[in-house]
Amino acid sequence: MDYKRLSKAQLEKELLLQQSRYDKYKAMGLSLDMTRGKPCAAQLKLSEPMLDQALLDDYTSESGTDCRNYGIVAGLPEARRFMGELLGVPGDNIICGGNSSLNMMYDTISAFMMFGVSNDEADRPWFEDKDRKFICPVPGYDRHFAVTELFGFKLIPVDINPDGPDMDEIERIVRDDPSVKGMWSVPKYSNPTGYVYSDECIRRLARMKCAAPDFRIFWDDAYTIHFFNDSPAEQLNLYNECVKAGNPDRTIMFGSTSKITFPGAGIAALAADKRTIDFLLSRISKQTIGPDKLNQLRHVKFLKDLNGVVAHMKKHAEIMKPKFDAVQDVFVSEFDAPVEGQLQWTEPEGGYFICCRTGEGMAAQVLEMCKQCGVAFTPAGSTHPYKKDPTDSYVRIAPSYPEIEQIRSAVEIFCICVKIALIKQLLER
């Protein structure tokens, strides 16, 4: 139904209908949480065999290291190779760390702030540039934006399209301003849109002319293998493209097994050119005498290699796909098809999120109504730098954690609230 075509009388009738649906739900005293992208219990269960003591029957790595002891700051060679397969680079280009890739992103920015991007005297610490800026594709991941905000960067939003961020705009921004030090990216099944950057976008990112010689792309490949259909989407490897373009140090890539095994006890890694790896290791070796190698060994023994991960992710997909389908079903039954200014939504083939757009100026109001009805969504604005969405229209839906029936109710309530807000706005005109 296109509400904009309805007469005043029809709108009033429709408002009564939607209001009564809303009141019915409100009376149920629901408490539904659709806020964060966490694996559900059934997904966590898939990796329980990894905790089996027999898996670690001996604690020695392939090179004979006793993994219970100190050492090997860059991570076990077999774990580096394993994470390298996930990120598409050789193990030598990997540092395998603790359980959190976000932690590694924070530490990398922190190192660049304090020391610059290398030991070269010409690479000045980022903190010296009082006008430092960071590009933030929007809608994007709130925790990325929070890190660079904390370190005093001016955050520059750039719109993201289904094939990646607006590259004309990015090329324009980086060309003349040496204070633009970097950009965030979630290149595959992006948070929150589910978009997959195109090969053309990746080539342009690798080749573009940057005024700042120390411009760096923080390539957060958090969902690289998190597909719902038969296989993960194919995508050019940014590091390889950067090498081809003569800019081998342009990107630092990140990934983890947080949503493959356990978010609280996975393994994380970063990938970069050898010079950056050596520079970061020279800092990390002052922070720690070595990561949790038992967990790294456990992961390699359990998942083995990329094929092992793909097979494991198919089991995740069996749990996730019906949940994402449930969201799409409710949207289609409530709105038929996406309509600009009414409700639009993405249809990801992987990842953890669906992104919606209400009419402009409505998202906060809609989410407040949902809250009053017992349904919590990620707060409006979270998808944008400084938590301010100038259009007040983006909403992130995270269907992984709740049960399917809960998802259906939550999304139905969301749709009812969108309708009520829309009709009220039309009636006020």
Ligand SMILES: Cc1ncc(COP(=O)(O)O)c(C=O)c1O
């Ligand atoms: C894009 C993105 N990057 C990183 C993370 C967190 O990763 P980790 O658990 O490895 O710190 C998340 C979690 O939701 C995410 O959505």
